[in-house]
Amino acid sequence: xxxxxxxxxxxxxxxxxxxxxxxxxxxxxxxxxxxxxxxxxxxxxxxxxxxxxxxxxxxxxxxxxxxxxxxxxxxxxxxxxxxxxxxxxxxxxxxxxxxxxxxxxxxxxxxxxxxxxxxxxxxxxxxxxxxxxxxxxxxxxxxxxxxxxxxxxxxxxxxxxxxxxxxxxxxxxxxxxxxxxxxxxxxxxxxxxxxxxxxxxxxxxxxxxxxxxxxxxxxxxxx
Amino acid sequence: xxxxxxxxxxxxxxxxxxxxxxxxxxxxxxxxxxxxxxxxxxxxxxxxxxxxxxxxxxxxxxxxxxxxxxxxxxxxxxxxxxxxxxxxxxxxxxxxxxxxxxxxxxxxxxxxxxxxxxxxxxxxxxxxxxxxxxxxxxxxxxxxxxxxxxxxxxxxxxxxxxxxxxxxxxxxxxxxxxxxxxxxxxxxxxxxxxxxxxxxxxxxxxxxxxxxxxxxxxxxxxxxx
Numbered sequence: 304x305x306x307x308x309x310x311x312x313x314x315x316x317x318x319x320x321x322x323x324x325x326x327x328x329x330x331x332x333x334x335x336x337x338x339x340x341x342x343x344x345x346x347x348x349x350x351x352x353x354x355x356x357x358x359x360x361x362x363x364x365x366x367x368x369x370x371x372x373x374x375x376x377x378x379x380x381x382x383x384x385x386x387x388x389x390x391x392x393x394x395x396x397x398x399x400x401x402x403x404x405x406x407x408x409x410x411x412x413x414x415x416x417x418x419x420x421x422x423x424x425x426x427x428x429x430x431x432x433x434x435x436x437x438x439x440x441x442x443x444x445x446x447x448x449x450x451x452x453x454x455x456x457x458x459x460x461x462x463x464x465x466x467x468x469x470x471x472x473x474x475x476x477x478x479x480x481x482x483x484x485x486x487x488x489x490x491x492x493x494x495x496x497x498x499x500x501x502x503x504x505x506x507x508x509x510x511x512x513x514x515x516x517x518x519x520x521x522x523x524x525x526x
Numbered sequence: 527x528x529x530x531x532x533x534x535x536x537x538x539x540x541x542x543x544x545x546x547x548x549x550x551x552x553x554x555x556x557x558x559x560x561x562x563x564x565x566x567x568x569x570x571x572x573x574x575x576x577x578x579x580x581x582x583x584x585x586x587x588x589x590x591x592x593x594x595x596x597x598x599x600x601x602x603x604x605x606x607x608x609x610x611x612x613x614x615x616x617x618x619x620x621x622x623x624x625x626x627x628x629x630x631x632x633x634x635x636x637x638x639x640x641x642x643x644x645x646x647x648x649x650x651x652x653x654x655x656x657x658x659x660x661x662x663x664x665x666x667x668x669x670x671x672x673x674x675x676x677x678x679x680x681x682x683x684x685x686x687x688x689x690x691x692x693x694x695x696x697x698x699x700x701x702x703x704x705x706x707x708x709x710x711x712x713x714x715x716x717x718x719x720x721x722x723x724x725x726x727x728x729x730x731x732x733x734x735x736x737x738x739x740x741x742x743x744x745x746x747x748x749x750x751x
Contacts, residue, residue: 375626407595
């Protein structure tokens with residue numbers, strides 16, 4: 304099963320990390336795993352383009368089946384391997400509803416994160432404006448406060464009592480925020496969530512290798 | 527079932543349309559719904575905020591369960607009502623994978639459409655650049671050509687992932703959006719064929735948007751794409 308799977312990934316990338324967490328949760332360790340470098344442009348290599356014409360990571364294959372969209376891969380793995388590993392979709396209707404809601408809000412959280420932390424990567428020099436970066440920063444701050452509020456209302460996981468696809472999808476983004484200096488004292492619920500989950504085996508085993516033993520950055524320390 | 531559902535929606539919003547198509551496909555007609563006006567800022571009203579603190583539409587409740595994220599709502603409805611209406615997630619692994627792939631790619635498609643048609647909403651005056659406009663247009667062309675290739679063999683019951691599925695629920699409204707804002711049928715024959723094959727599907731016909739946002743000013747936005 305896992306031996307028929309191949310994942311091309313880049314370290315620290317939340318979309319890649321999600322798929323790796325899902326594979327661990329479904330007991331699919333042993334897949335063919337290849338780490339590539341964004342810095343060296345390896346995501347645009349022929350090897351990636353052969354699987355993902357968009358030249359993006361993750362690039363994921365299961366036999367002849369290709370699924371590069373990280374949400375798609377996670378949903379597929381949960382559906383196809385329902386009977387093995389951990390159940391990632393809650394039985395309880397209310398928790399399932401909340402899971403879907405938070406999962407897709409995760410897209411907004413990641414987008415707003417990228418618009419601040421990757422501002423200069425995505426916006427060419429002549430198009431950059433302090434006003435835009437300032438606005439993006441305020442937007443991200445409001446978004447992070449919203450997630451703090453969500454965890455005040457429910458827990459310990461995003462959909463309630465059970466670890467679910469919402470956590471698979473969103474935890475990597477939360478981890479990214481702390482890696483970039485989010486202040487634990489300002490966001491105690493997010494910090495508790497982060498600290499609890501970083502020891503979960505599927506997460507610990509797939510922790511970005513370039514984050515281990517190196518300090519993060521502090522771009523978000525003033526949030 | 528449907529009576530315990532409430533949908534607040536706006537006209538010409540693909541995310542709203544997706545949920546409405548899904549409700550029809552799952553035989554959940556009879557849900558409560560209210561059309562709100564984006565132009566009058568009704569999406570920012572207290573009524574919406576009480577369900578969706580983000581002040582966005584759709585705002586959807588099923589009993590006490592709230593799912594405002596449209597793709598999430600569609601997945602929820604398909605999974606909760608598996609045994610009724612039409613099956614929207616294929617069982618076959620290859621079709622299922624393709625369905626999830628195209629469904630999620632559909633979100634990229636609408637983003638790129640929005641960046642061209644509604645560029646001025648994303649970039650306030652003083653932050654707009656011809657270089658950005660050009661890049662957004664080029665990106666959209668690349669994206670649309672990708673979807674032309676995905677629809678190479680489109681035919682009845684051979685849509686984005688075989689039989690009509692959640693991929694079509696998410697993507698078809700985006701395709702209609704593109705044509706409404708001026709996309710050339712001649713330049714995109716496969717997308718045109720996809721459009722004509724599905725426009726009369728009952729769930730789609732029954733929920734066709736009464737109007738599109740700012741269509742008066744923007745109906746030719748995609749004419750030269």
